[in-house]
Amino acid sequence: MDNSELATLQKNLQAAQEELGKLERIKPLASAAAAVVHDVRNSLGVIQSTAQFVLSKLKPSAKEKEAWELVERNVESIRHLLKGYLGLARQTENAKEPTSINELVERVTHFIDVQCGKNNIKVVKDLAEPSPRVMVESSAVESAVLNLSINAIEAMAGGGTLKFITEANGSDRSFHLVIEDTGPGIPKDDLEKIFTPFYTTKEKGTGMGLYSAKAIVTQNNGRIHCESEPGRTRMVLTFF
Ligand SMILES: Nc1ncnc2c1ncn2[C@@H]1O[C@H](COP(=O)(O)OP(=O)(O)OP(=O)(O)O)[C@@H](O)[C@H]1O
Ligand SMILES: [Mg+2]
Structure with a gap:
């Protein structure tokens, strides 16, 4: 360069x-x-x-x-x-385009690299080759993934590992994109609340981040769910 x-x-x-x-x-x-x-x-x-x-x-x-x-x-x-x-109905729906999920992950990590460095967070990528491809509104899905990454970073105040995984689902054409962190995790009782609007445990949070991420993923023929235990939280996006 x-x-x-x-x-x-x-x-x-x-x-x-x-x-x-x-x-x-x-x-x-x-x-x-x-x-x-x-x-x-x-x-x-x-x-x-x-x-x-x-x-x-x-x-x-x-x-x-x-x-x-x-x-x-x-x-x-x-x-x-x-x-x-x-944000329940986004005013403008952008055109769907063929998107390489690995490239999308690269763009997001490029964006958060500096912040992760500052916060003592190691970024790890475990990406399927060839990259899964899917027809989605690229920039909307990217902002959803960015939102999930920011949550992960915010959860690891004392540092940790932020991992991005893409994996093809052998049995059909669907695949997963996983954003995983080593933060404290989400208590079992709270898991069902995190995708509802305005649910936040942060002093300055809006509680709209996960809600809007879910709306975007759903509108792009995908699903999102969260698996969490102390020391590990996984946001699993499945696209079909
Ligand atoms: N990776 C994570 N680890 C632990 N808790 C999480 C994680 N992601 C989300 N949460 C919990 O879910 C809540 C809702 O997240 P959401 O992104 O919707 O809102 P927020 O992060 O609180 O606010 P905003 O996104 O506006 O900054 C968070 O306040 C937090 O309690
Ligand atoms: Mg958030």
């Missing part, structure tokens, strides 16, 4: 770090906004079912019916709008 390439890389890294810094600062705000949106959606749900009840059970006159339908339609459109803000 020559000097100008190195300079460009350093500049890009600095820009990425600044972006991350900005994101860190807006996190509490995003968290509060998400909680409000969540509650407003719930209340709108009550209004909507009331309107539906009146329409279907109370036999309103033609004029009343028109008014209640107006209420129902507008509530529905606000709920839909808020759903977008919650």
Whole structure:
């Protein structure tokens, strides 16, 4: 790598770090906004079912019916709008493209390398050759994997090993991508909560990371589950 390439890389890294810094600062705000949106959606749900009840059970006159339908339609459109803000329905679905999962892992590790170095975390890659390939929204899946990696890094405050595994599933064309850490693990009772929106054990967490990662993986014909014991947590992504 020559000097100008190195300079460009350093500049890009600095820009990425600044972006991350900005994101860190807006996190509490995003968290509060998400909680409000969540509650407003719930209340709108009550209004909507009331309107539906009146329409279907109370036999309103033609004029009343028109008014209640107006209420129902507008509530529905606000709920839909808020759903977008919650990340429940991503506004833009990107095109799916043939993606090499190993290359995706390389891009993610490239991004977290410096942070892992600083935190005394060893990054290990155990990647199947040839790389599994799949039709997915590459950048969305990449951000999901990045989210899982950041959780792993945050779980290993005292250092540890972060491992990426890709493995073909012999029996069919599906394959696994595993992100494994040597952090303290997740208590059994908490395992079922971690993918629900707003569940967080971190002072500054939004609790939306795993929820949105799961949404992305599901929308890309995949599944995600977590296996954890003290000293080892595995996030297993299966793509079909
Ligand atoms: N690798 C892991 N090891 C231990 N606990 C984890 C791990 N990944 C997730 N968790 C637990 O699951 C919770 C939810 O994770 P999620 O990514 O959804 O939100 P968060 O990390 O708390 O907040 P944010 O992603 O907004 O920073 C975490 O707060 C943590 O308790
Ligand atoms: Mg997180």
